[in-house]
Amino acid sequence: MKPPHYCVFDTPLGPCGLAWRDxxxxxxxxxxxxxxxxxxxxxxxxxxxxxxxGARPSSAPPAIAAIIERIRRHLGGEAEDFRDIEVGLDHVGPFARQVYAAARAIPAGRTATYGEIAEAVARPGAARAVGQALGKNPIPxxxxxxxxLAAGGKPGGFSxxxxxxxxxRMLAVEGVxxxxxxxxxxxxxxxRAAARLKAQDPQLAECLSRTVLFKPNTGHSPYTALFSAVVHQQLTPKAAATILNRVKALYPTAAIPEPGELLSTPDEALREAGLSKAKTAALKDLATKTLDxxxxxxxxxxxxSDEEVVRRLTSIRGVGKWTVEMLLIFxxxxxxxxxxxxxxxxxxxAKVYGMPEVPTPKQLSALGDAWRPYRTVASLYLWNVVNAEIF
Incomplete structure (x- = not known):
């Protein structure tokens, strides 16, 4: 096999090199x-x-010159999708090939963790091996x-x-x-996010032009927010408020009981305040998992990360993904x-897109891919459309 060729070229990030095989x-x-x-x-x-x-210097043929121009544009802030570019990985093992394929599926402007890549290649728990494979990536x-990135949004390594x-710098170019x-x-x-989203999906333009007032309630701890959420499940706001006030009355020195106080409260007392058996068990599991x-x-x-918050909090009895998503948003x-x-x-x-039927969760998920990384914003404005109909 003939040796590959290489050339060096200027980019907004500095001089880069590219090697290719004919x-x-x-x-x-x-x-x-x-x-x-x-x-x-x-x-x-x-x-x-x-x-x-192991390449020799050469001038770039037209196909490579086109790739170089795309690299320049990308590093200058115009996002390019490089997944169509043929790569040569002859000396790369099967696991690393899987890891590289999963990494190539991450679009510009988004990130994944080593653990998420491990899950994507059906090797949960292999985050360290994923990191080692990426550290040897010949075609960054x-x-x-x-x-x-590492878990929790930490940078991890870069060789x-x-x-x-x-x-x-590379992530900053991509807005991350x-x-x-x-x-x-x-x-x-x-x-600001709505303005960017409007450019991504013009069909949302009218919806995004409406007034939506939003400010997250950051004053509540996760324990406090989930305590209230569990009490409110499957109840009208009025009924939930009545039960919540009865529960609070058991602890006159606190707005809600501390986890240790809750665990020491007999189930019967909580049941008499109006909590069901299932909610009593859920709140006590919440208290236990807060303490540990x-x-x-x-x-x-x-x-x-959002994924880590969902993973942790859905381990609580009676707390599902939707409840955690509401906490993440509000x-x-x-x-x-x-x-x-x-x-x-x-x-x-369905109303904004003029759909004859309400889409399934799977269909909505596919539509929402076009709204990343502003899907919360889309959700808030779409809820506003429905609320305007009701009120």
């Missing part, structure tokens, strides 16, 4: 075998791409290992020149920063939550 017979496209992010100097970048790919950017600083998950903190945040750390405190939960203000099981939300999209 296409096969009958017009097969060339395959990219290596990509080099900027090193300290042009010479260092060229030396590294030559060493790591085109195989976008920079979009894979390319510049390390985490380069990873941060690691650290705390994106959240809506004010009406202004909501309006499964339910995070206010400081911890803001740094957890208590944490998370930007990209999409409660597809919510009937009012599905009814709202």
């Amino acid at each position: 296409g096969g017979p009958e017009g097969a496209p060339p395959a990219v075998v290596s990509f080099q992010l900027p090193d300290a100097t042009v010479q260092a970048t060229e030396a590294r791409i030559a060493r790591e790919s 950017l085109i195989i976008p290992c920079h979009r894979v 390319a020149p510049g390390g985490l600083a380069t990873k941060s 920063s690691w650290g705390l998950p994106p959240a809506l903190k004010s009406v202004q945040d909501l309006r 750390g499964t339910v995070p405190d206010t400081r911890t939960i803001v740094a957890l 208590n944490l203000g998370r930007m990209d939550v999409f409660p597809v099981d919510d009937y009012a939300l599905r009814k709202g999209i």
